[in-house]
Amino acid sequence: MATKKKRTQNVQNNNWVVIAADSSIDSQKHDSEPAFVRLRNPSTDATSLYMLSSGDVQLFEVKAFEEDFHSWFVGQTVQRDGRLLFVTPMDPLYLIMPYLIKSGKEGKFQPVDQVVVDEEFPACSRLLRCTRSLASLHHIAEEKEVGKQRFHQYSHEKTMNWLKKKVERTVGLLKGRNISVGERVKSTTYIRVKSESDYHDEDYLRYAHGLISEYLSEDLSKALLKHLQLPELTSPKETEPPSKKRKLSDKPVEAEEDYTKFNSADFARKPPKKMTAAQKSLAKADKTGMKTMFSFFSPKAKAEKK
């Protein structure tokens, strides 16, 4: 019972349990299948998984619900990977933005298909095919049309205004969904008599900013914080008191408690012994109504006398 079970590495499998909108896998209208693609995550700059619907019409981000000790029963099979994948729509502009910012530093108007290129993630050019991409570029860039070609240049001011709108819309959603945004941890089963009115608007704003920042680089996130006129939170490290207390007087320091009692002979404190696995499992067992070990050694006559 107390044997240690070994954890074997997850075996690669080709099944996932996914929640996705029907529209994301609708491949009727277009020739290509919906596909998972690996793109640069704007916040971490590392690889993240996304999905493009058929014909690259729409972009989706992929999030996984992952907790220990979960498995799936799927039809007549068991899947040890208890993950639940969520494929949810996402604004492609967040992923295009880093490329525009990078080229914006050159201070030139450029055609976007020359800007959104990445040797590491060649799939990024497919982002421009999304229906929302080109139509919404004006939110974050200045546009110029010469002949039939369009040129773009990143605009910080426009971006900030656009992001502010995103934050405000998120605040609206957070309020509508009753999502707890306060600093204190709140149990979902705890019912407040008062409504959530004691949350300040700043709490909501900060929470929404944090959520949007999941899709922004660190610099952009800080700039947005300023734009929203939220003060930066000081990290706890800076507010910590100096590690040593200064002496207030020159008098000799005296102990407040008498610790000599611990030195006396009758004070014998033994360090807690480490229990073996068997002892541990025994400690956990329900022993009510069981005989003690000693009862097996006591003379039998005692029991019969009664």
Place this chain on the structure above:
Amino acid sequence: MDLSPFETDNSVSCRLASEIPDVCRTEDCCLGIDEAGRGPVLGPMVYGICFCPVSKKQELKDSKVADSKTLTEAERENLFQKLDEARSYVGWALQVLSPNTISTSMLQRTKYNLNALSHDTAIGLVQYALDSGVQLKEVFVDTVGPAEKYEDKLSKLFPGIDVTVRPKADSLFPIVSAASICAKVARDRIVKGWNFAEDLGDVDTDYGSGYPNDPKTKAWLLKYLDPVFGYPQFVRFSWSTAQTLMDSKGVTVHWDDEDEDGEKAAQRQNNKSMLAYFSASAGGNDQNPTHQTHRFFTERRLKSLDTL
């Protein structure tokens, strides 16, 4: 004995009882408690009570009921028949604890051991007799665990009733023998005609005595081990015999109330090694150590993926 109430759903605990003889409601009665099927890894554990007026004790003794273990199956059936014929003054009641009940009790988060389960079942049956109007004066019990403690417990619960708890009570008091016969007969019949809830096709019913040391039982357990599900509900999962086999032959299953220790567990729980705190940010492997996922996602256990 009509076992159909249990057989319709053999995954739960079930009470079967005879009619209460009229004399038992008016005259002072004695009651015996015994169990059958404590040790086997297969099948239910059956708790039985038998009661009759104190004045009829001699008649019960004359019918030569004896400890069920000393009797053959045919003799037990015979004696049960006799008890049934004496229904004008002998009553009985049984609590059938299905193997599934035993497994789930013993293996749940807050452990509920077989002794505690036994005591509570016995208490439940005595209470049933009282509730049915049986005029109890004496109760005789075959002990489970330390006899004195058990006797104290029962005396406190049922004040005014003379409780006697003895080891081997089934050979000392005829009323306990009678209870043991009822219990044993019921268990034998249930095990023989077990309806498997699982779709096992033609089940090999040659599982021997059901005791862990019976080679036939062992062979049967080996044969019906499913790597994923373990056993049909007929098997007590909490028995170490079954557990050892499942551990060695089945797929490993982890539950979140099992505590692991050692380095691997620490790694899984994202515990940092003590040393990590001293090697002041000497460049972790993380690509972006400053990046912290927003709590909206961490609270919901949501993660970004980089690969499927």
